[in-house]
Amino acid sequence: MSSQTRKFGQAVVIGGSIAGLLSARVLSEHFEKVIVLERDPFPSGPETRKGAPQGHHVHALLEAGLKVLEELFPGMPREMEGEGVERIDMARDAAWLQSGSWKTRYEGNVESILVSRPFLEWKVRGRVAALPNVELRQGISVEQLRLDAARTRVSGVKVKGPEGEQVLDSALVVDASGRGSRTPQWLEALGFGTVPQEQVRIDMGYTSRFYERPAGFDAWKILVINGRAPETRRSGFISNVEGNRWIVSLNGYFGDHAPVDDQGFLEFARRLPTPHLYEYIRQARPLTPPSLHKISASRWLHYERMARMPEGLVLLGDSVCSLNPVFGQGMTVAALGAKLLGDTLSRARGTPSGPPLELTRRFQKDLGKIVGLCWFLTTTQDLAYPEAEGHRKPGLKFLQWSFNNMIDLTSVDAHACQRFYDVLHMRKGLEGLLDPGFARALLTYNLKSLLVPRARRANLDTLPPHPSARGGKDAGRMDSAA
Ligand SMILES: Cc1cc2nc3c(=O)[nH]c(=O)nc-3n(C[C@H](O)[C@H](O)[C@H](O)COP(=O)(O)OP(=O)(O)OC[C@H]3O[C@@H](n4cnc5c(N)ncnc54)[C@H](O)[C@@H]3O)c2cc1C
Structure with a gap:
């Protein structure tokens, strides 16, 4: 936020998990006060909790997510390395x-x-709790959104906690309440219509x-x-x-x-x-x-397609899109969403009383582009199962065939593999796959796949050793500029 603009008043974040905590960190630069409302009690250490049961399971972090963490919490990944986390x-x-x-x-x-997911969340929570203008409130459930008198802007939330029901005023509400988000029902009840979903x-x-x-x-x-x-x-x-x-x-x-x-x-x-x-x-x-x-199911709620949304409300993380985790994208999408929220607020010219008009629409539209890449990668693979119920676009079968060839190509060609990682780890968008060298290699491989049996053009059997354990071209260094 520039020195000429004052901070906005109070922001409320629904959910104190990865997306909520990262949002609170970016909001702390733009609001006088940020209140994170979490239904669970926060564990005192790196433990799983009821509201984030996925903490029992493997959680890979993509490079783009790691970079956001490093930007928002300088030194934290290195600090974790000192505590047994490997880079x-x-x-x-x-x-x-x-x-x-x-x-x-x-x-x-x-x-x-x-x-592990609980360790990461615990470290992030510790950093966010230390911010002077952020308050983490546990054991509080958000029950409803409140609208202003004109019924065009969210003015706060109704909450239920140990002290009963209460209304909290807020210039911005961030819904980071995950897959179980109740915003679709709340918006419908408030007359904003149904949220389109895939x-x-x-x-x-x-x-x-x-x-x-x-x-x-x-x-x-x-x-x-x-x-x-x-x-x-x-x-x-x-x-x-x-x-x-x-x-x-x-x-x-x-x-x-x-x-x-x-x-x-x-x-x-x-x-x-x-x-x-x-x-x-x-x-x-x-x-x-x-x-x-x-x-x-993988589910994407298209807030960016709503005919009408109230101002003063944004949604990110799993409350917008919850994916089959097989590509390990969820936390990175949450991190990129939080960063986008910070960038959107920095760019926007608001009044001291509240964030600017059209913030909601602008944010959800830009977030849709980030989500779209992940949705494309995951569902292209999932829809190869005949049992997978979902919309199949024309050309999907050809795309899946080419996608499978691309994966096979990454088993034998380190340059192609690096292009794939660039996109998977969200260094680049899908345009990364249009790189002329890569596109040529894939085209040639597609043709080869028609003539050469798979076992002779891809590594189907041998677990590759660590590069230092072998010589040869692939053992050499390669970065994204290669
Ligand atoms: C089995 C599994 C494996 C996964 N593996 C990976 C992986 O490898 N890599 C990866 O990046 N992602 C992975 N994910 C996805 C990742 O866990 C999610 O994308 C990520 O946790 C989303 O974070 P979030 O903060 O949006 O939502 P959540 O983590 O779901 O948090 C929502 C929070 O909101 C709280 N809450 C809900 N409703 C209310 C309310 N009304 N009031 C107050 N609080 C409320 C909940 O208690 C919870 O703490 C995996 C998911 C699963 C299920």
């Missing part, structure tokens, strides 16, 4: 069977950190548990086993996390969920598209019982 190069340190072929490994400088039904189940990480293990730092749709429905992850632990998550589509008993969990792992994950965990020591979480 990695995804291109080098991940062993990833994607859609049935192993990604080539090389020095690619695709940065990420390996951290969804792709997946009936996915994640079953996860922590293991002790075997001492001295360094073949990879994160292992992902993901078969080709629609032939296989199962995936598995092992990720190093703080505390010298592995988090192991097994997932399956359409009700094919890993059981929560020891034997059933192992048996599910044994029947993944390759036995690697099973071989790694069968001798390892479990630290927690398996825990199951179900995700019925």
Whole structure:
């Protein structure tokens, strides 16, 4: 906020999870006071809680998300490294069977950190709680939005907590209440109409548990086993996390969920598209019982398409779009949403009494562009399953065929792989795939796929070693300028 403009009054954030906390951090630069309202009690340490049950499961952070964290909380990722969180190069340190072929490994400088979700949230919460103009209120549930007399602007929220019901005035309300957000019902009841939504039904189940990480293990730092749709429905992850632990998550589509008993969990792992994950965990020591979480569908609420929205309200994180987490995009989209909110407020010329008109529409429209990339990547893959209920656009089959070829190409071509990581890690938008060199390589590979059997043009079988363990072209350094 420039020195000529005064801060706005009070902002309220619904939800004290990743999106809510990051929003509070950016709002603290623009508002005199920011109040975060969270239904759960906040745990005193890095523990899972009822309102964020996904904390039991693997949470990868894409590079763009890490960069936002570093920008908003200087020094925090480095501080976490001192506490057992590893900073990695995804291109080098991940062993990833994607859609049935192993990604080539090389020095690619695709940065990420390996951290459990509760630990990350706890660190972020600590930083936000220390901001002088932010107040975190726990055990408070937001029950309704309040409108001004003209019924065009949200003027606050009605809340329920230990002291009963209360109304909190607010110049801006940020809904970061996740997948269970009640804004669609509230807006409908207030006469703003129905929020258009898209969804792709997946009936996915994640079953996860922590293991002790075997001492001295360094073949990879994160292992992902993901078969080709629609032939296989199962995936598995092992990720190093703080505390010298592995988090192991097994997932399956359409009700094919890993059981929560020891034997059933192992048996599910044994029947993944390759036995690697099973071989790694069968001798390892479990630290927690398996825990199951179900995700019925990926869902995108298109607030940017609403004919009428009240001013003074914005939504971000899972309250807008909650995705099949298979590409690990959710926290990064939340982080990019919070950054966008800060940028939008910085650019906007408001009055001291409140954020400017059209802020809501502008923000939701720009957020839609960020969400769109993730939605495209995830649903293109999910809609390859005939059971996946969702809208199939013309040309989808060709797109899926080319997408699968692109994935196979990344198993043998480090330059192509780096272009893919650029887009996946949100360094670039989809235009990153239009890079002339990449487009040419993919076109040639598409033709090759018509003539050469898959097993002879992609690495389907061999888990690639760490680049330092082999010579050759792919072992060389490569950054996004390559
Ligand atoms: C199994 C699984 C694995 C995942 N893996 C990854 C991954 O690898 N990488 C990744 O980036 N993302 C992953 N995600 C997605 C990620 O967890 C979400 O995108 C992210 O948590 C969204 O954050 P959020 O703050 O928007 O919502 P949430 O984390 O859902 O938080 C919403 C908060 O709002 C509170 N709340 C709700 N209603 C109210 C109310 N009325 N009043 C007050 N408080 C309220 C809730 O208690 C909660 O704390 C995964 C998700 C799942 C389910």
